[in-house]
Amino acid sequence: MSKMRRLIDIWLYINRVKRFTAQEIGVKFNISLRTVQRDLLELTEMGVPFYSEVGRNGGYVMLNNEVLPPISFTEEETASIILTYESLKQYQDIPYKIEIDSVIRKLLGQVSEPLQKKLLSLKDYVLMKIPNRKEENPFLREIFQAAIIKQQILFSYDSLREQKDKTAVPLGIYSENGYWYFPAYDLLYERISLFRVDRVKSIKGGESIDINLPTIVEWMNLKKQNVDENTCTLVLQISRRATRDFSNSFFDFSKITWNENGTGILLQEISENEFQYIASLIATFGSEAKILAPQKLKDILILKLKKTISLY
Structure with missing residues (x-):
C-alpha cells in the first residue's frame, strides 16, 4: 500500500470512529508506532481536525467539523456538481447557501483556467425556472x-x-x-x-x-396512500395547451386520457377540503378546461367567476 493511500485510509477511519489511540491505528493498519506518529503529524499539517487527550486513557479525538480526504473528479462530474448547485442558488434561501459558494470556488480552484471558463459558462446554457418568491426563510x-x-x-x-x-x-x-x-x-x-x-x-x-x-x-x-373521508373524483376536460402552460404540480397530467381533437379527460382523486383552492387553480385555465364533476366544485368556480366579473 502506498503512503498516500494509507494516509487517506487512516483519515477515513478516524473520521468514522471519532476517538482513537496510536496503538489502535498501528494494529489496524499494521504499522509501527513511529510510523503512526509520522502519519498523524502529516494529517495534522493537511488540516485534519483532531486533538490529543492527556491522561492514563488518553488518545486522540476528532472535532465535529469533519474534513473529508481529497477526492478526484472528472470534468463531467465537476460540471454536474456545479450545475446542480447553481440551480439550487435560484432559491432565495437554501440550507447551505454559503457552503455551496465555497464548494464551487474549491472545485474551480483545482482546474486550469481554460476549464474554469468552460465550467463557469455552463450556467448560461441551462436554466431551471423557479417562481421568484419575496418571502424570506431565515430559519x-x-x-x-x-x-x-x-x-x-x-x-x-x-x-x-x-x-x-x-x-x-x-x-x-x-x-x-x-x-x-x-x-x-x-x-x-x-x-x-x-x-x-x-x-x-x-x-x-x-x-x-x-x-x-x-x-x-x-x-x-x-399521504398519497391515505384516503380522505371527503375524497371524490375530479373529472376535468382539458386541452394540451393548458397542460403545457400550467406550472403548479397539483394536477397529475399523466392520468389524462387524450382524444384525437387535442382535448383530454383528467380523472383525479381530490379532497372536498381543497375545493376553494382547486377552483382557483382551474380558473387560471380559462376556456382551456371545463369541470365535468363534481357539481359542488363547479358551483364554487362559477361563484368565483361571478365575483370577479362584478369587479368590472
Whole structure:
C-alpha cells in the first residue's frame, strides 16, 4: 500500500470512529508506532481536525467539523456538481447557501483556467425556472438540522388568522412552487402537520427525543396512500395547451386520457377540503378546461367567476 493511500485510509477511519489511540491505528493498519506518529503529524499539517487527550486513557479525538480526504473528479462530474448547485442558488434561501459558494470556488480552484471558463459558462446554457418568491426563510437551516437529529423545536408560527406557538419535531424540508415546507410532528396534538417555512417568525431548539417518525419521503408516500373521508373524483376536460402552460404540480397530467381533437379527460382523486383552492387553480385555465364533476366544485368556480366579473 502506498503512503498516500494509507494516509487517506487512516483519515477515513478516524473520521468514522471519532476517538482513537496510536496503538489502535498501528494494529489496524499494521504499522509501527513511529510510523503512526509520522502519519498523524502529516494529517495534522493537511488540516485534519483532531486533538490529543492527556491522561492514563488518553488518545486522540476528532472535532465535529469533519474534513473529508481529497477526492478526484472528472470534468463531467465537476460540471454536474456545479450545475446542480447553481440551480439550487435560484432559491432565495437554501440550507447551505454559503457552503455551496465555497464548494464551487474549491472545485474551480483545482482546474486550469481554460476549464474554469468552460465550467463557469455552463450556467448560461441551462436554466431551471423557479417562481421568484419575496418571502424570506431565515430559519430554513435550523429546521433542516433539527429534522436530521430528531430535535424538537419551539417556534412561533403565523397561520394568517393568528400567530401561534408550536412545539414539534420536523421530518424534513421540501420545496414546491417556490416555497419551502416542512411536515412536523406536533407534540401537543400528537399528529403530523404541514407548515410553511417563511411563516415561522422565531425558533428555539429543544432536546433531541427518541421517537419513531417517518422520513419526509415515507410521509409523502403515506399521504398519497391515505384516503380522505371527503375524497371524490375530479373529472376535468382539458386541452394540451393548458397542460403545457400550467406550472403548479397539483394536477397529475399523466392520468389524462387524450382524444384525437387535442382535448383530454383528467380523472383525479381530490379532497372536498381543497375545493376553494382547486377552483382557483382551474380558473387560471380559462376556456382551456371545463369541470365535468363534481357539481359542488363547479358551483364554487362559477361563484368565483361571478365575483370577479362584478369587479368590472
